Amino acid sequence: MADSIRIYMTGSCDGLDGLRDALASHPELDFVGWSDHVAEAAPALAGGHLQVVVHATGSQSFPAGEIAAIREHTRSPIVILASGEASALLEEALDADGVADVLLLPQLTENVVFALRKAGHAGRRLQAEGGTSRHGRIITVFSPKGGTGKTVTATNMGASLAKHWGKRALLLDLDLQFGDAAIMLGIEPEKTIYDLVTAPGELDSEKLAGYTTRHASGLDVLPAPLRPEDAELVTEAKLARLLEVARESYDVIVVDTSPFFHGPMLATLDRTDELLLLCGLDVPTLKNVRLSLQTLELLSFPPNRIKLVLNRANSKVGMKPKEVEAALEREIAFEIPSDRIVPLAVNRGNPAVLSDSKADFSRAVRSMAKSLVAAQAAAKQKKSFLATLSRS
Ligand SMILES: Nc1ncnc2c1ncn2[C@@H]1O[C@H](COP(=O)(O)OP(=O)(O)OP(=O)(O)O)[C@@H](O)[C@H]1O
Ligand SMILES: [Mg+2]
Numbered sequence: 403m404a405d406s407i408r409i410y411m412t413g414s415c416d417g418l419d420g421l422r423d424a425l426a427s428h429p430e431l432d433f434v435g436w437s438d439h440v441a442e443a444a445p446a447l448a449g450g451h452l453q454v455v456v457h458a459t460g461s462q463s464f465p466a467g468e469i470a471a472i473r474e475h476t477r478s479p480i481v482i483l484a485s486g487e488a489s490a491l492l493e494e495a496l497d498a499d500g501v502a503d504v505l506l507l508p509q510l511t512e513n514v515v516f517a518l519r520k521a522g523h524a525g526r527r528l529q530a531e532g533g534t535s536r537h538g539r540i541i542t543v544f545s546p547k548g549g550t551g552k553t554v555t556a557t558n559m560g561a562s563l564a565k566h567w568g569k570r571a572l573l574l575d576l577d578l579q580f581g582d583a584a585i586m587l588g589i590e591p592e593k594t595i596y597d598l599v600t601a602p603g604e605l606d607s608e609k610l611a612g613y614t615t616r617h618a619s620g621l622d623v624l625p626a627p628l629r630p631e632d633a634e635l636v637t638e639a640k641l642a643r644l645l646e647v648a649r650e651s652y653d654v655i656v657v658d659t660s661p662f663f664h665g666p667m668l669a670t671l672d673r674t675d676e677l678l679l680l681c682g683l684d685v686p687t688l689k690n691v692r693l694s695l696q697t698l699e700l701l702s703f704p705p706n707r708i709k710l711v712l713n714r715a716n717s718k719v720g721m722k723p724k725e726v727e728a729a730l731e732r733e734i735a736f737e738i739p740s741d742r743i744v745p746l747a748v749n750r751g752n753p754a755v756l757s758d759s760k761a762d763f764s765r766a767v768r769s770m771a772k773s774l775v776a777a778q779a780a781a782k783q784k785k786s787f788l789a790t791l792s793r794s
Contacts, residue, residue, distance in 0.1 A: 407522030408451060411436035412443050413458040413468065415485035417507045424511040425456075431518065440471040447475035448607050448650065453525030454502070454518055458483040464494040473499060474570075475607075477528060479521040483507055483514075538572075538649040539778050540673050542657040545680035546690035551713040552680055553577070554744055555767070556658035557586045558755040562771040564620035565756060569653040569775065572614065572622045576641075576670060577660040578633035581626025584615070588751025589623060591615035596627035599640040607651040610644070619756060622652070638665035645673050654778065661690075663697060671701065675781075676774060677708045681730070683721040688729050695730065708732075711770070714740035736770045739763055 409431055411422060426433040434452065437443040447455065455478050459465045465482075472480060479502035482495050495504045502521035505514060543556040560573040575581035575595070584591050598605070598613040614622040627633055648655045657670055671677070677698075681691045691710075698708065710730065712723055715737035727733055741763035747754035755764040 406430055406432040407453045407518055407525070408432045408434055409454045409456055409518060409522070410434045410443065410446050410452050411456040411458065412438075412440045412447075412472065413465070413483075414438050415458040415460040415483060415507065417485055418458050418483065421483075421507065421509070421511060421514060425514065425518075428511070428515055430515060440468045443472075444475055444608050445606070447472060450476065450529065450650075452476055452478045453522045453529065454478055455480045456483060456518070457481070458485075459491075460485055462487055462490055464491040464498070466494075466498070469495075469498055469501065478525045479528070481505065481517055481521050538570075538652040538655050539675045539774075539781070540645060540649070540655045540657060540670070541676045541678060541774060542659060542670055542674040543678045543680065544659045544661075544667075544694070545687070546661045546694045547682070547687045548661055550680045550682050550687060551738070553581075553583055553586055553658050554748065555678065555680060555711065555713065555738065556656050557583050558753045558764075558767045559771050559774075560621045560623075560656040561587070561617065561619040561753040562755045562768050563654055563656070563775070564617075566768055567771055567775045570622075570651070571620070572624060572648055572652045572655045573617075574624050574644075574648070574655055574657045575626040576657050576666060578626050578636055578664075578666065579630040579660065581658065581660075583658050584623060584625040585751060586748055587617050587621070587623060587753065589615050589617055591623065591625045594625045594627050595636055595644075596632040598624065599636050599644070605640075605643050605647055607647055610647050610651060619753070636666055638669040641666040642669045642673070645670065649673075654774075663701075668701070671698075671703055674703075675707060676777065677703070678711050678736075679708055680711050680713050681726060681734075682713055683715070683717050683719050683723075683726065685721075688726060692730055695732070709735035711736045711738065713738045716740055736766070736773075738766045738770070 425431055435446055455472055457480055480500055481502055482504045485507045492504050495501050503517045505517055543552045545552050560571050563569040563571040573583055575583040593613045614624050616622055681687055710732055712734045716739040723734055739762045741761055743754045743758045743761045744763055747757055755767045758764055
C-alpha cells in the first residue's frame with residue numbers, strides 16, 4: 403500500500419453507506435477507518451499519519467464546528483461530502499482552512515476517488531514538509547532569582563500568544579512546589595500536573611487535553627501541584643514524555659519555572675527552543691544570571707537559544723541596561739518596563755496584557771510574543787526549505 407492514500411472518514415449523510423464500502427475496498431485508498439462523530443475520532447485523526455480526511459455532512463450549512471474540531475488534530479486536507487440541497491455550503495467550505503474539495507452526493511465512486519487522489523497529493527506534500535503534525539515550540543521562562551517576574555512574563559506571554567496571535571498555546575507551571583500561574587490567571591483548576599503524571603495508563607494528546615484548564619484568552623493551563631510534597635512525583639522521565647506529547651497538540655508551550663536547575667528543569671532545557679532568561683537591574687540578580695549562563699554552557703545548552711530579557715527595565719536604580727549587557731557579555735533581546743498595572747493585574751487575577759492592552763508593559767509583552775511567533779515561522783520555513791532540498 404505504499405502509494406495508496408491514507409484516509410479517515412468522519413460524519414454521516416444520506417447515501418454514504420454504499421460509497422463508504424466502495425471506498426474502503428478501493429485498491430488506491432488505504433481506508434484507515436471511520437467515525438460518525440468527530441469527537442470520537444480524535445485518536446485516529448492525531449499523529450500526522452493521514453493524507454486526507456473525508457467529512458460527510460447532512461447539513462445544508464457549512465459544518466464549521468466539526469471542521470474546526472478536525473483541524474485540532476490534523477493539518478491534512480479535508481474533502482467534504484454533502485447530500486441533498488447542500489450547495490449553499492459550497493463557497494464557505496472552499497474558503498475554509500484546509501478544505502480541499504466539496505462533493506455533492508450521489509457521485510460515482512470513481513469521481514470521489516479522483517477528488518481524494520487530488521487532495522491526497524497535497525496531503526503528501528504537507529507531510530513531506532512536516533506540516534501535518536504539529537511540532538510545538540517550547541519557550542522556557544527562567545531566572546535564578548525569585549520575584550524577577552517569571553510568572554508575570556510567562557502568564558502574560560501565554561495569554562498574548564493565544565489571544566493576539568491565534569496560537570494554540572499551553573502554559574505549563576513547572577514551579578512545582580509553589581507555582582502560582584493559575585492564581586495570576588484567575589483560574590481555579592480542578593486538575594494539575596500531579597494528577598496527570600500519577601494517572602494510570604499511557605500519556606497521549608487526548609489524555610493531556612483532559613487535564614488542562616482553558617483560560618478566557620484561549621490559553622490552556624497545566625498548573626503546578628496543589629501541595630509542595632507532591633512535586634517530587636513529577637519526575638524527569640514523566641516530564642520528558644509530557645513535553646513530547648504537548649508538542650504534538652500545541653503550537654507553543656510556555657514553561658514557567660522555579661529558580662533551580664532540578665531534574666524536570668533539565669529535561670525541559672533539553673527540549674527548549676527559546677530560553678527567556680530574566681534579569682533585573684540589581685547586582686544580586688545579575689550575579690546569579692551570570693552564574694546561570696555558565697551553568698547553561700556546562701550543560702551545552704545552545705547559546706543562540708538564550709534570549710536575555712530585562713524586566714523592570716526603566717527602573718531608576720542607578721544601573722543602566724548597557725551595564726547589564728557589559729556585565730553579562732550578551733545583548734538584551736527584550737526589555738519589559740516596570741508598570742504599576744502589573745501588581746494590580748496580578749491581584750485581580752487577570753493578565754495585564756488583556757486588561758490594560760495599551761499600557762507600556764502590555765505593548766512590550768505583545769511585541770515580544772510577536773517576535774517569538776516570527777521566529778517560529780522562520781524556523782518552520784527553514785525546515786520546509788531543507789525538506790525541499792533533500793528531495794531534490
Ligand atoms: N514589569 C513589572 N512591573 C511591575 N511589577 C512587576 C513587573 N514584573 C513583576 N512584577 C511584580 O513582581 C512580583 C513578582 O513577580 P513574579 O511572581 O512574576 O516573579 P517570579 O520570578 O515568578 O517569582 P518566583 O521565583 O517567586 O516564582 C509580581 O507579583 C508583580 O507584581
Ligand atoms: Mg513565579
